[in-house]
Each structure stands twice: as structure tokens, then as C-alpha cells.
Amino acid sequence: xxxxxxxxxxxxxxxxINGVLLHFLGESGAMESLLIDRSGQLLALAAGAFxxxxxxxxxxxxxxxxxxxxxGVKESIHVAAVDEHAILLAIFDSRTTVGMVRxxxxxxxxxxxxxxxxxxxxxxxxxxxxxxxxxxxVQSSLRERPV
Amino acid sequence: MSIINYAQKEISFKIVYYGxxxxxxxxxxxxxxxxxxxxxxxxxxxLATGDDRTLFFxxxxxxAVTVRNFxxxxxxxxxxxxxxxxxxxKLVLRGVDGIVFVADSQWDRLPENVxxxxxxxxxxxxxxxxxxxxPYVIQYNKRDLPNVAPVEYLEYMLNRKTRRVPYFESVAxxxxxxxxxxxxxxxxxxxxxxxxxxxxxxxxx
Numbered sequence: 001x002x003x004x005x006x007x008x009x010x011x012x013x014x015x016x017i018n019g020v021l022l023h024f025l026g027e028s029g030a031m032e033s034l035l036i037d038r039s040g041q042l043l044a045l046a047a048g049a050f051x052x053x054x055x056x057x058x059x060x061x062x063x064x065x066x067x068x069x070x071x072g073v074k075e076s077i078h079v080a081a082v083d084e085h086a087i088l089l090a091i092f093d094s095r096t097t098v099g100m101v102r103x104x105x106x107x108x109x110x111x112x113x114x115x116x117x118x119x120x121x122x123x124x125x126x127x128x129x130x131x132x133x134x135x136x137x138v139q140s141s142l143r144e145r146p147v
Numbered sequence: 148m149s150i151i152n153y154a155q156k157e158i159s160f161k162i163v164y165y166g167x168x169x170x171x172x173x174x175x176x177x178x179x180x181x182x183x184x185x186x187x188x189x190x191x192x193x194l195a196t197g198d199d200r201t202l203f204f205x206x207x208x209x210x211a212v213t214v215r216n217f218x219x220x221x222x223x224x225x226x227x228x229x230x231x232x233x234x235x236x237k238l239v240l241r242g243v244d245g246i247v248f249v250a251d252s253q254w255d256r257l258p259e260n261v262x263x264x265x266x267x268x269x270x271x272x273x274x275x276x277x278x279x280x281x282p283y284v285i286q287y288n289k290r291d292l293p294n295v296a297p298v299e300y301l302e303y304m305l306n307r308k309t310r311r312v313p314y315f316e317s318v319a320x321x322x323x324x325x326x327x328x329x330x331x332x333x334x335x336x337x338x339x340x341x342x343x344x345x346x347x348x349x350x351x352x
Contacts, residue, residue: 006340007150014154039242040222041150041159044192044206051238052203085148125341128215129151129158132342137214 007037007085007116008124016115024108029096031075034089035082035112043089050079050087067105069098078102082109086116148242149340151217159220160336161242162329165267166249167259168200168228171288174319175249176205176223179329182322183209201227204239211333214341221333228263237270245336246283247328249319250305252295257304264305278308282335285314286328291321 021033040047054064068079078090078101088109092101150159164172180191189208196202205225212219226236250260268278287301313331317324
């Protein structure tokens, strides 16, 4: 596996992404927004749903469906592709419209895509994580519940 | 692919339980879910058909060791075993950091195990991953059944790549071998992600 697949989100990038997401929430009127990874980090079900629509898109000869919309009675979910690795998910209700969410999600995902692209050019590990693990640190400790 | 979040002090890894249908992948996750203290586990999500066969995946987030003030989190996934669901298996493998290959030890399931292992290699190849580079372990499950093949034979059939990997005998429904498997693969994933001082993994065994 190529090490470039790994993603390290540094504090200042996280703050910038937060800024974009807050702006997106303000403009679109959505209730929540989440930035998730396509491999299922953070939200396995949404990533799974997005991946399966992408697979369906390929059956149609499209490269992928860049957005996905689940309509509920009260709340709905809008999912948009950010880049090859990330997805932007927004939860909204009747106080806004899918059109508004879609419009600003597009803007937000472009902005976040740019930040992530920049993030990937930085060194993956800095500070305490850049040195190899000491043998005491390799001892795994998933502790079982005492019976 | 691991994700390091410096702001939240978290490192996440993805571990996939792979193997043929009804080998006990879901049973592994269920036992882990029951065996972990509440603070270390999230909700287990299972997408199964009516007869309890996994349809899409099972998912269990587990937070474990703290490495240098960063909490290491492992996202455990299973795949559907049946040949038929290959598209889903491939999707679940995306961004994998470590693999547990769960083999059904019964004699009559041997061909399926071998086929499933080959399928794993093929699916990884499509993402440009290589089994020689990804940390994985093999678990020989259902050791309590009467008609099981000897471990040596299973080793010969499945664990024969250039690099021999750790293997475990297990009875997943009873939890035997389940945590040994998970501990070893998670340790291997950490070491693969961060590198280690000379000999650290061997000495820690």
C-alpha cells in the first residue's frame, strides 16, 4: 500500500475545514455536516452507501454519482463527493431546501478538496509520532472485560 | 489507510475480517463486542439477510491503546463470504490497514477457503495493494468440531506465501482465540503504521 494513501489532519487544517463547514451550515441552513472518508472512517454506513452508488454508476458507464440524496419525512441526508477519498455529508430538515444544500455543498466540497490536497503534500507524521515505536509501546492492550 | 487527526489526538485504522461464507467472521465481531468494556467499544452495525448471513458488512469501532497520547482506534469490518457478493467485498476492502483471514477448519470447506484466499489477493490487487505488504493473520476457526483438518495441513494450504504469518486456532462462538487474533493483528497494524525499533515486535510476544 502506498504510504501516500494515509491522511494526517493537522490542527490548523482541521480548523480551516471546520471554518468551511461552519460557513456551509450557515449558508445552506443544514443542521449538521460531517466530513467522512470513503473507506468508512467515521461513518461506515454512509461510506458504504456512497461506495455502492459509485459501483452502480460504473455499471452505467459513469465514473461515479457525485451526489446522493436520501429523503426522509422530517430529515434528509445529502451526500456529496469531495475528492477521491472524502465525502461531505449534510443532514437537514424542512427549514431549508435540497437545492440550497446542494448549491452550498458544491462550494464547500471544492473548498475542502483544496485543503485536503494541501494536507496530503505535508509530512504525514510530525513531533511525537515521527519516531518508531518502542517495544513497550508495541504491546497491544485491547483489554478484555474481566469475566 | 490510517487517518491521523492531530486536533483530536486520534489515529484510526481499518481491519477487515475476510473469509468464506459461514466461517465465523461475524461471530468474531460479536464476541469482541461482548468482551470489551463499554468505554472501548462503539455500536455494532450488522447488515444481514433474514437468515443471519452478512449482506453488506458488520462494523464495530474499538478504541484501544494510547500511543504517545494519541488514542488508537480500530474499525473492524467483516465482509459477506458468499462468492456472489464480490462487489461488496471489494468495497469493504477499500483503505484496509490489516486483515484477519478466517478459515473454516472443516475438511469439506477446504476448497472454499483456498478460493476465498485467492479472491482476497485478487481484490487487493485491484486497489493496488499487495498481501505481502499488508499486515494479516490467519485464524483457523471451528476447532471444536469433529471433522476438522489438522492445523499443519491448513497451514500448508493457506499460509504458504513468502512470508509466513501468525495463525490462531479458534472457536469464535465461544471466544476462544478471538482476542489473541485481534491483539496480534492490531499490534502488527500499529507497527506497520509507525515503524518500530529493532526487534520490538518479536520481543513483545
